Amino acid sequence: xxxxxxxxxxxxxxxxxxxxxxxxxxxxxxxxxxxxxxxxxxxxxxxxxxxxxxxxxxxxxxxxxxxxxxxxxxxxxxxxxxxxxxxxxxxxxxxxxxxxxxxxxxxxxxxxxxxxxxxxxxxxxxxxxxxxxxxxxxxxxxxxxxxxxxxxxxxxxxxxxxxxxxxxxxxxxxxxxxxxxxxxxxxxxxxxxxxxxxxxxxxxxxxxxxxxxxx
Numbered sequence: 001x002x003x004x005x006x007x008x009x010x011x012x013x014x015x016x017x018x019x020x021x022x023x024x025x026x027x028x029x030x031x032x033x034x035x036x037x038x039x040x041x042x043x044x045x046x047x048x049x050x051x052x053x054x055x056x057x058x059x060x061x062x063x064x065x066x067x068x069x070x071x072x073x074x075x076x077x078x079x080x081x082x083x084x085x086x087x088x089x090x091x092x093x094x095x096x097x098x099x100x101x102x103x104x105x106x107x108x109x110x111x112x113x114x115x116x117x118x119x120x121x122x123x124x125x126x127x128x129x130x131x132x133x134x135x136x137x138x139x140x141x142x143x144x145x146x147x148x149x150x151x152x153x154x155x156x157x158x159x160x161x162x163x164x165x166x167x168x169x170x171x172x173x174x175x176x177x178x179x180x181x182x183x184x185x186x187x188x189x190x191x192x193x194x195x196x197x198x199x200x201x202x203x204x205x206x207x208x209x210x211x212x213x214x215x
Contacts, residue, residue: 019035202215
């Protein structure tokens with residue numbers, strides 16, 4: 001199987017499956033859509049990394065890999081549809097006779113964002129939230145791309161925003177920043193990007209969408 005050495009791993013696979021799908025794990029029974037898998041790869045790479053367990057159904061039933069081509073589809077997703085390309089580490093585990101589960105491990109990206117080439121020609125960066133792949137907030141993407149150092153002492157808006165965020169422990173809608181600080185939307189966005197890239201604030205995903213909060 002793609003020159004991957006298969007090792008006994010029933011207990012290890014059962015341990016992973018018992019965890020369910022979460023921030024760093026996704027179950028895939030079969031893989032047919034490379035671009036859809038690229039979104040999972042992007043989400044893991046832009047967050048804390050993660051693994052795909054191929055041959056496991058959404059309900060946790062270990063059925064085993066049905067087609068060796070699944071591995072090639074994951075590779076295609078990571079190298080053809082992800083920008084920059086992402087390296088995936090594959091491991092094979094024998095659970096029972098003729099039942100093999102493939103683990104596709106994705107490490108956190110050294111340089112974010114990892115974007116996906118969508119069918120319409122656009123690029124989108126994804127982020128992992130619980131067990132879902134969410135399109136990253138535009139300001140989050142800008143924060144990843146930002147290379148400008150932040151001078152906390154030179155910007156009077158920084159302490160004002162910090163004080164404001166202390167009033168919203170559950171997160172503040174990014175659109176409220178300009179209103180509450182009485183600054184332009186452009187200035188507010190720039191401030192959020194700088195603070196996020198410096199690790200001072202973070203993006204939190206809620207039912208209402210992305211918010212920002214103190215790290």
